[in-house]
Amino acid sequence: MPKILVLYYSRTGNTEKMAKALVEGAQRVPGVEVQLSIDFEVTSEDLAAADAILVGTPTYNHEAARSTQKVFEDAAVKGVNLKGKVGASFGSYGWSGEAPRLILEIMTNRFEMDVVPQPLLIKYGPDDAGLTKCRDLGHQIAKKISQPIS
Numbered sequence: 001m002p003k004i005l006v007l008y009y010s011r012t013g014n015t016e017k018m019a020k021a022l023v024e025g026a027q028r029v030p031g032v033e034v035q036l037s038i039d040f041e042v043t044s045e046d047l048a049a050a051d052a053i054l055v056g057t058p059t060y061n062h063e064a065a066r067s068t069q070k071v072f073e074d075a076a077v078k079g080v081n082l083k084g085k086v087g088a089s090f091g092s093y094g095w096s097g098e099a100p101r102l103i104l105e106i107m108t109n110r111f112e113m114d115v116v117p118q119p120l121l122i123k124y125g126p127d128d129a130g131l132t133k134c135r136d137l138g139h140q141i142a143k144k145i146s147q148p149i150s
């Protein structure tokens with residue numbers, strides 16, 4: 001069964017709300033397994049087993065969460081091959097919001113993943129429209145991996 005891994009870090013809960021909405025959207029597609037994990041619980045083996053990897057990090061002090069970056073550093077050290085897996089990033093921010101872009105750069109340049117080109121950014125807590133965007137992204141990615149190109 002195709003599998004989506006949604007991993008995230010969140011200090012005050014805003015990115016967590018986004019992550020949960022992404023999962024809801026993805027679960028609307030039957031036959032796709034969706035795993036939601038806090039980033040420090042995720043292993044390189046979890047990444048390798050996923051068909052799509054969605055990474056959420058807020059921006060603090062212009063940086064992505066250290067634990068989120070470490071997931072990819074560990075995968076690089078272990079030589080995990082993520083080439084061609086679907087990738088997307090998201091996160092809550094206050095004013096600059098560069099963290100999800102940094103994660104997309106890693107996915108694209110180091111791991112050659114097939115990424116959704118723009119990160120999903122939401123200022124502070126997601127409102128209903130923001131949560132809908134998250135559900136839509138989860139749904140879009142679940143559909144993509146459930147319909148492999150023949």
Ligand SMILES: Cc1cc2nc3c(=O)[nH]c(=O)nc-3n(C[C@H](O)[C@H](O)[C@H](O)COP(=O)(O)O)c2cc1C
Nearest residue numbers: 010011012013014015058061062093094095096097
């Ligand atoms: C100490 C501190 C530093 C922050 N630095 C940034 C920053 O550099 N850029 C930015 O866009 N937002 C910044 N923010 C705002 C957070 O990204 C924002 O509050 C976000 O909603 C936190 O997400 P979370 O609830 O998932 O932890 C900062 C917030 C705090 C408290």
